[in-house]
Amino acid sequence: MANDTLNVELLRVDGLSLAARTGSGHWLSMDTSSAGGGHGGAASPVELVLAALAGCMAMDILSMLAKMRARIEDFRIEARAERAPEPPRVFTKVDLTIRVRGDVKPRQIEKAIALSHERYCSVGAMLKPSVPIAHHYVLEPSTALADAESPNPPEGASRSDA
Numbered sequence: 001m002a003n004d005t006l007n008v009e010l011l012r013v014d015g016l017s018l019a020a021r022t023g024s025g026h027w028l029s030m031d032t033s034s035a036g037g038g039h040g041g042a043a044s045p046v047e048l049v050l051a052a053l054a055g056c057m058a059m060d061i062l063s064m065l066a067k068m069r070a071r072i073e074d075f076r077i078e079a080r081a082e083r084a085p086e087p088p089r090v091f092t093k094v095d096l097t098i099r100v101r102g103d104v105k106p107r108q109i110e111k112a113i114a115l116s117h118e119r120y121c122s123v124g125a126m127l128k129p130s131v132p133i134a135h136h137y138v139l140e141p142s143t144a145l146a147d148a149e150s151p152n153p154p155e156g157a158s159r160s161d162a
Contacts (some may be wrong), residue, residue: 017041046083049123050094053133054079056123057096060116061109065100068108073142074101081131091131101140109137 007023016038018030030045032038043051054077065072075098082093100109113135117124124133 015039046081046089046091049127050079050081050091053094053121053123053127054096056121057098057113057116057135060120061098061112064112064115065104065108068112070105070108071103071142072100073144074140075099091127094127094131094133096133096135098135098137099140100137101142103142104139106139109139113137 008020010018010020013019013029016032016036020028020030022028028048029042030048031040031042032044033040036044058075058077062072062075078097078099080095081091083089084092098109098113117133117135127133
């Protein structure tokens, strides 16, 4: 059975610059902009929440696509969040664009996104009750397939039809 308790120790570095050590022994830095009283030397806590959502979804989606034997050459998530104008400036809308290049079928990415959003992503599950989270995906063809079909090989590459 997995440990159900997470621990983080947070230390003030200087001003509003902070360092957090996770229970797994990893360190991460936090700061805010100079306009907010910080040095702007690290991501803000709110940026880390958005990054955590993208990271959680990515780990789920990549794991599921691997189980589906999809071949992934490149993967990225572009996450955008709109915030309320007044404190506490919570997210009012989150939009995730998932970009995948490789040999991935639409039904595979759709299933992986749906399962992550509806069942597996704990960060998303915590955010969903308070903010709408939209997902979109873009499938880009495999560069290996595109190169094989291209009549003119890329510069520096050779092609043999023999």
